[in-house]
Amino acid sequence: MLNSETNEERASAEKKIAAQKSAPKTEGSNGRIFGLSALPNMPWEDKPAGCTRPIWRYSANPVIDRNPLPNVARAFNSAVIPYGGGYVGVFRMDHHNCMPHLHFGTSPDALNWTFNEEPIQFVDEDGRPMPKAEFTYDPRVLEIDGIYYISWCNEFPGTMSPTIGLAMTEDFETFVQLENAFLPFNRNGVLFPRKINGEFVMLNRPSDNGHTPFGDIYLSHSKDLIYWGKHRLVMKRGAGGWWENTKIGPGPVPIETSEGWLVIYHAVSNTCNGLIYSMSTVLLDRDDPAKVLYRANQPMLSPEAPYETTGFTPNVIFPCATLCDADTGRLAIYCGAADTFTSLAFGNVYDLIAWTKANSDG
Amino acid sequence: MLNSETNEERASAEKKIAAQKSAPKTEGSNGRIFGLSALPNMPWEDKPAGCTRPIWRYSANPVIDRNPLPNVARAFNSAVIPYGGGYVGVFRMDHHNCMPHLHFGTSPDALNWTFNEEPIQFVDEDGRPMPKAEFTYDPRVLEIDGIYYISWCNEFPGTMSPTIGLAMTEDFETFVQLENAFLPFNRNGVLFPRKINGEFVMLNRPSDNGHTPFGDIYLSHSKDLIYWGKHRLVMKRGAGGWWENTKIGPGPVPIETSEGWLVIYHAVSNTCNGLIYSMSTVLLDRDDPAKVLYRANQPMLSPEAPYETTGFTPNVIFPCATLCDADTGRLAIYCGAADTFTSLAFGNVYDLIAWTKANSDG
Numbered sequence: 090m091l092n093s094e095t096n097e098e099r100a101s102a103e104k105k106i107a108a109q110k111s112a113p114k115t116e117g118s119n120g121r122i123f124g125l126s127a128l129p130n131m132p133w134e135d136k137p138a139g140c141t142r143p144i145w146r147y148s149a150n151p152v153i154d155r156n157p158l159p160n161v162a163r164a165f166n167s168a169v170i171p172y173g174g175g176y177v178g179v180f181r182m183d184h185h186n187c188m189p190h191l192h193f194g195t196s197p198d199a200l201n202w203t204f205n206e207e208p209i210q211f212v213d214e215d216g217r218p219m220p221k222a223e224f225t226y227d228p229r230v231l232e233i234d235g236i237y238y239i240s241w242c243n244e245f246p247g248t249m250s251p252t253i254g255l256a257m258t259e260d261f262e263t264f265v266q267l268e269n270a271f272l273p274f275n276r277n278g279v280l281f282p283r284k285i286n287g288e289f290v291m292l293n294r295p296s297d298n299g300h301t302p303f304g305d306i307y308l309s310h311s312k313d314l315i316y317w318g319k320h321r322l323v324m325k326r327g328a329g330g331w332w333e334n335t336k337i338g339p340g341p342v343p344i345e346t347s348e349g350w351l352v353i354y355h356a357v358s359n360t361c362n363g364l365i366y367s368m369s370t371v372l373l374d375r376d377d378p379a380k381v382l383y384r385a386n387q388p389m390l391s392p393e394a395p396y397e398t399t400g401f402t403p404n405v406i407f408p409c410a411t412l413c414d415a416d417t418g419r420l421a422i423y424c425g426a427a428d429t430f431t432s433l434a435f436g437n438v439y440d441l442i443a444w445t446k447a448n449s450d451g
Numbered sequence: 452m453l454n455s456e457t458n459e460e461r462a463s464a465e466k467k468i469a470a471q472k473s474a475p476k477t478e479g480s481n482g483r484i485f486g487l488s489a490l491p492n493m494p495w496e497d498k499p500a501g502c503t504r505p506i507w508r509y510s511a512n513p514v515i516d517r518n519p520l521p522n523v524a525r526a527f528n529s530a531v532i533p534y535g536g537g538y539v540g541v542f543r544m545d546h547h548n549c550m551p552h553l554h555f556g557t558s559p560d561a562l563n564w565t566f567n568e569e570p571i572q573f574v575d576e577d578g579r580p581m582p583k584a585e586f587t588y589d590p591r592v593l594e595i596d597g598i599y600y601i602s603w604c605n606e607f608p609g610t611m612s613p614t615i616g617l618a619m620t621e622d623f624e625t626f627v628q629l630e631n632a633f634l635p636f637n638r639n640g641v642l643f644p645r646k647i648n649g650e651f652v653m654l655n656r657p658s659d660n661g662h663t664p665f666g667d668i669y670l671s672h673s674k675d676l677i678y679w680g681k682h683r684l685v686m687k688r689g690a691g692g693w694w695e696n697t698k699i700g701p702g703p704v705p706i707e708t709s710e711g712w713l714v715i716y717h718a719v720s721n722t723c724n725g726l727i728y729s730m731s732t733v734l735l736d737r738d739d740p741a742k743v744l745y746r747a748n749q750p751m752l753s754p755e756a757p758y759e760t761t762g763f764t765p766n767v768i769f770p771c772a773t774l775c776d777a778d779t780g781r782l783a784i785y786c787g788a789a790d791t792f793t794s795l796a797f798g799n800v801y802d803l804i805a806w807t808k809a810n811s812d813g
Contacts, residue, residue, distance in 0.1 A: 247684055295612075303660060316674065
C-alpha cells in the first residue's frame with residue numbers, strides 16, 4: 090500500500106533517461122543540456138560590453154507593453170514554448186477590472202505576438218466547458234512525452250483562494266483541465282519537464298490567502314497528475330541574505346543539465362515601502378530534486394530598469410518561462426516586470442551553471 | 452490516466468456498505484447509526500433537569516486536570532477509542548516547555564487514564580524510528596477494516612510548519628508513520644471511518660503558519676493514504692453568524708447515520724480580546740460528503756464553565772473524539788478545554804440529528 094509505483098513506470102522512466110543520455114548533445118565547459126533541442130531562431134542579443142552580471146536585459150524591452158488588447162490592461166508573468174516551427178504562449182492578462190485571466194497567443198519569433206481576445210476556455214475530459222474561475226494567473230507551460238501541460242495559480246472553486254490548476258493539450262486548441270493539484274493555499278506550481286523515478290514532480294510554494302509574508306520552495310510527487318503526495322522541502326527563504334528573506338518561489342520550468350536541474354526562482358525582500366522581487370538560480374540533484382547542490386548567494390537580476398521599478402507593482406521581476414538553444418546554451422528568460430510588462434533577459438546555461446557554483450556558499 | 456480507481460476497490464467498498472446496511476441496527480426517531488457497536492460501559496450521565504441545550508457537560512469535569520504526568524503540564528485536544536474491552540487514547544500533551552507531543556494512554560472506563568511518560572515513537576515501514584517532529588498535536592483516532600489510524604497536526608520536517616501527519620497501528624504498540632498527507636499549512640485532518648466510493652476521505656482545514664485568522668472545511672481523497680487529490684470545499688466560515696465568522700474546522704471522526712454523516716466541528720469567533728472556540732454540528736451526504744445537508748445555525752456548546760473560560764488559552768472548547776453507544780445513540784464528546792484540560796460533554800446522536808435539522812437555515 091505504501092509504494093504503489095509500478096515496475097512499468099520505473100522501466101519507462103529509466104528508458105527515457107537512457108534515451109536522453111544517448112542522444113546527441115553539445116558539451117559546454119560547464120556541463121551538458123538534456124531534453125531540449127536546438128532553437129537557432131529564438132530571440133537573442135549578445136552580452137553588452139561592460140556587463141558584469143550573469144544575465145542582461147533585452148535592449149528592446151519591454152516586449153509586451155501596456156494595453157496589449159482592447160480588453161486587457163497588462164500582460165506579464167507569462168509562459169512561451171516552441172511549437173510548430175514558431176512559438177505559442179499562455180499569457181497572464183489582467184483585464185481592466187484587475188482580474189487576471191489566461192490568454193493564448195502565437196508568434197513566429199517569440200517577440201511579436203498575436204493574442205486571442207477571449208481567455209482560454211478549459212474543458213473537462215468529455216469536452217464540456219469548465220466553469221470559469223474568478224482568477225487564473227502566472228502560467229507555466231511544458232511538454233512531456235508529446236503532451237503539453239499548463240500549470241497556473243487557479244482559484245479554488247467558490248473560495249477566491251489560490252491553488253495550482255493543471256491542464257493538458259496536444260494542439261493548443263483544446264485545453265483539458267485536470268483536478269487542482271493541491272488544497273489552498275499555493276501560488277506557484279512548476280512541473281519538471283520529465284518524470285523522475287516514474288513520477289511527475291512539481292515545485293511549488295505554499296502560501297496564505299493574501300500578500301503572503303512568507304514562502305519556501307517545496308516539491309510534490311504524483312503518478313497521475315490527480316493525486317499528489319510525498320511532499321518535500323527543497324529550500325527555505327533567507328539562507329542567502331536579505332534579498333530573499335521574505336519568500337522564494339519556483340520560476341520557469343527547470344532545465345536539465347549534467348550538473349543538475351538549473352532552476353531559476355524568484356526571491357523577495359521586504360522594505361518599509363513594499364516587496365522587492367529579484368531572481369536567482371539553484372542547481373538541484375537530477376535524481377532527487379529535493380536535494381540542493383548549489384544555490385546562489387545573491388540575485389542574478391534585481392529591479393533596476395524603468396519597466397521593472399515602475400508599474401502597478403513597482404520593483405518586481407518575476408520569471409515564468411525560458412527558451413533555450415541546446416546547441417549553444419543560449420537562454421532567453423521571459424519575466425513579468427512590475428506586474429505590468431513582459432520583458433526579456435538573456436544569458437547562457439553554461440555560464441549560469443558556473444556562476445551558480447561560483448556564488449554558492451554551500 | 453484521469454481515473455485510476457480499480458474495480459476491486461469499488462467492489463470492496465460496495466461490499467462493505469452492503470454489509471453495513473444488512474447489519475443489525477437500532478432505529479431511533481431520527482435515523483439509524485452505521486458502523487458502530489453497542490458500548491454500554493462508556494461514560495455517561497443523564498441530561499440534567501432544566502438543561503435547554505442539545506448537549507450537557509459532565510458534572511465531574513475536567514476529566515484530565517493540569518500536570519497529568521511529571522513531564523507534562525497540560526493534556527487536551529485528545530482522542531479516545533474502544534479497544535480490547537476497555538479504551539485507549541492518543542493524547543496531546545504539552546510539556547513544560549510548551550511543546551506538544553502525542554502520548555499513548557489506556558483506561559478501563561475512558562475516565563481514569565494511565566499515560567505513557569514518553570511520547571509515542573513512530574517507526575517507518577521497516578520498523579526504524581522516525582525522526583522526532585518538533586511538535587505533534589490534536590490527534591484523531593479511528594478504525595477502518597481492523598486497522599487503527601491516527602491523524603494529527605504534524606510539523607513538516609525541518610520547517611516548524613503544520614501539516615497533517617498519519618500513522619497506522621494494529622496493536623497500539625507499534626505505530627507506523629506514513630507520509631504527511633499535505634503540503635503546509637493544515638492543522639485539522641479527520642478521516643471518515645470507512646472508504647467512500649473506494650477511497651479514503653479526509654476532512655481538513657487549510658491554514659497559515661500562525662494563529663490563522665481564517666479557516667474553512669475542505670475534504671480530500673486518497674486511494675492509498677499517500678497521494679491525495681480531488682480536493683473539495685465542504686463549508687465556509689461565517690454562514691451561520693458571528694459565532695463562526697473567523698474559522699471552522701472538523702472535530703471528531705464523523706458518525707455515519709441514515710440521515711448523513713454527523714460531523715461535530717469547532718467554530719471560532721473573534722473579539723477584541725481574543726478568539727472564542729465553540730462547537731456545533733453539520734450533516735453531510737453519505738455518498739458525497741462534500742455536500743452539506745443540514746448545518747446548525749448556532750453553537751451547541753460555547754465556553755461557559757471555569758475550565759473552559761480560564762486556562763492557557765481562555766474560552767476554548769475543542770472537540771477531538773466521541774464515544775457512541777450504537778444501541779441507544781448515547782454520545783460522549785471529548786473536548787479540549789482552554790488548551791489546558793480535557794472535558795466531557797454528553798448528548799444523543801438522534802437528538803443531535805433532530806437538533807441540527809431543526810436549527811438549519813439551509
